[in-house]
Every structure is written in structure tokens, then in C-alpha cells.
Amino acid sequence: MMSPQRCGENPENYDHFTIKVKKSLNSKRTSTVHVATRKSKAAKQNIKLSKEAFESMTSSANCPIPGLQKVWGNLTRNQRLQYHCEQIAKALGAIGFTFEVLDD
Numbered sequence: 001m002m003s004p005q006r007c008g009e010n011p012e013n014y015d016h017f018t019i020k021v022k023k024s025l026n027s028k029r030t031s032t033v034h035v036a037t038r039k040s041k042a043a044k045q046n047i048k049l050s051k052e053a054f055e056s057m058t059s060s061a062n063c064p065i066p067g068l069q070k071v072w073g074n075l076t077r078n079q080r081l082q083y084h085c086e087q088i089a090k091a092l093g094a095i096g097f098t099f100e101v102l103d104d
Contacts, residue, residue: 013039042095047088054101057084 014036023029049057056062058080063072064087072080081099089097 015039045092045094054081057081 015038016034016036019033019035020030021033023031058077060073060075060080063069064084065072075083081101085097085099
């Protein structure tokens with residue numbers, strides 16, 4: 001989250017939205033609440049995989065999608081790893097991802 005000092009410098013550093021609120025359940029009277037929240041910075045997360053996990057993810061024998069074994073076998077190791085990284089990113093609610101394969 002951005003600091004209050006940094007947000008105070010520029011009003012664009014706030015997200016603004018409004019909510020209509022009823023006074024009571026049966027009431028037709030409503031009031032509008034204006035809310036301003038500080039924008040937050042995206043978090044960065046690094047995931048380290050063991051060599052065994054890497055081998056399992058890139059193996060042509062371990063297809064994660066039933067019925068697509070032939071298609072999975074035709075993918076390169078890099079494409080298989082990218083598929084698994086996309087699934088991990090999706091499960092974590094990521095807005096984007098990159099990956100890098102490092103030597104031992």
C-alpha cells in the first residue's frame with residue numbers, strides 16, 4: 001500500500017467509489033457513501049521448484065489434462081513448464097508472471 005504522504009501528493013493515488021445505503025430494510029430513503037482507498041502496489045512472489053518438480057512438470061508422460069496426452073507430448077519442455085506456471089499464477093490470483101530456469 002502506498003504511504004499516506006505519497007498519496008496525499010496526488011489525488012490520483014486514491015481509488016474512489018460510492019455505495020448507496022438504505023436507512024433501514026423497508027425504507028426507500030438512501031444515502032450515498034463516498035469511499036477513497038489508497039492504491040496498493042502489486043506484490044511480487046518468487047517460487048522455487050525442486051529438480052524433481054521441474055522434471056515432473058516438463059515430462060511428456062505426466063499430462064495434467066485427461067485425453068490430451070498426444071498434444072501434451074508434442075509440446076516442448078518450455079511450453080509444458082509455461083502451462084504449469086500459468087496454472088499456478090491463476091490459482092494465486094496473479095495479474096502476470098515470468099519464469100526463469102536456472103542451472104544447478
